[in-house]
Amino acid sequence: xxxxxxxxxxxxxxxxxxxxxxxxxxxxxxxxxxxxxxxxxxxxxxxxxxxxxxxxxxxxxxxxxxxxxxxxxxxxxxxxxxxxxxxxxxxxxxxxxxxxxxxxxxxxxxxxxxxxxxxxxxxxxxxxxxxxxxxxxxxxxxxxxxxxxxxxxxxxxxxxxxxxxxxxxxxxxxxxxxxxxxxxxxxxxxxxxxxxxxxxxxxxx
Numbered sequence: 593x594x595x596x597x598x599x600x601x602x603x604x605x606x607x608x609x610x611x612x613x614x615x616x617x618x619x620x621x622x623x624x625x626x627x628x629x630x631x632x633x634x635x636x637x638x639x640x641x642x643x644x645x646x647x648x649x650x651x652x653x654x655x656x657x658x659x660x661x662x663x664x665x666x667x668x669x670x671x672x673x674x675x676x677x678x679x680x681x682x683x684x685x686x687x688x689x690x691x692x693x694x695x696x697x698x699x700x701x702x703x704x705x706x707x708x709x710x711x712x713x714x715x716x717x718x719x720x721x722x723x724x725x726x727x728x729x730x731x732x733x734x735x736x737x738x739x740x741x742x743x744x745x746x747x748x749x750x751x752x753x754x755x756x757x758x759x760x761x762x763x764x765x766x767x768x769x770x771x772x773x774x775x776x777x778x779x780x781x782x783x784x785x786x787x788x789x790x791x792x793x794x795x796x797x
Contacts, residue, residue: 624680626691626750630742634735635700639664642708646716650797653704664702668795669727671734672700675742677749679765681758688758690765692749697742699735703727719797726794730787734780741776745769 641656643649657664664670678694704727706712706720748768755761787793 624682624691624693627693627695627746630695630697630739630746632697632699632739632742635698637700637702638705639702640705640707643706644708644712644716646719646797649706649712649716649720653706657704660702668704669731670702671731671738672698672702673738674698674700675745677769679762681761683758686756688755688761690752690758690761692746695742695746697738699738701728701731701735703731722794723797726790726796729793730790730795733783733787733793737779737783738776741772741779745772748772 639656639660641649641652643652653668657668674697676694676696676698677692679690680693681688681690683689703724709717709720712720749765752761752765752768755764784790789795
């Protein structure tokens with residue numbers, strides 16, 4: 593029996609939007625409210641295929657996932673994590689004051705969907721359903737790691753020291769975020785290794 597191994601989580605793609613210009617403020621500027629926790633949005637996406645026997649299902653699934661997206665080649669399921677951060681920097685004398693005004697996290701699960709499920713045998717249907725349940729357990733494990741990590745990231749960015757210029761501040765927080773991304777990638781890799789990419793959780797079809 594061919595064993596299907598869940599691939600690594602898609603490395604989170606961090607999308608940062610930072611104010612590029614510092615404007616001269618006349619009079620009292622409106623107070624900038626800093627976010628206190630990540631705004632997390634979950635979504636689920638699928639790629640469809642059919643098949644009646646286990647061999648047909650395996651073959652058609654591999655072809656379908658390759659057509660769906662490059663990152664799914666060899667990976668029956670994935671978690672796409674995107675982070676959208678926005679800072680409001682203001683130069684005040686010899687100090688740059690910056691607050692985080694946006695910290696949005698998008699987590700999208702991508703799963704295989706067997707459109708011919710009503711027509712397969714009860715044995716194949718039961719095995720497929722067990723497989724999908726195990727895939728969800730594995731990918732939700734990845735999501736749990738992401739949620740924990742972005743919470744830590746937000747706190748670390750909020751606690752960055754003051755910098756003389758906003759250009760220095762921008763370089764500092766970007767470096768911090770990039771280093772954090774690499775750490776998260778390593779943690780996700782350990783999770784995949786410990787679970788054998790989902791096999792120990794039952795993700796075998």
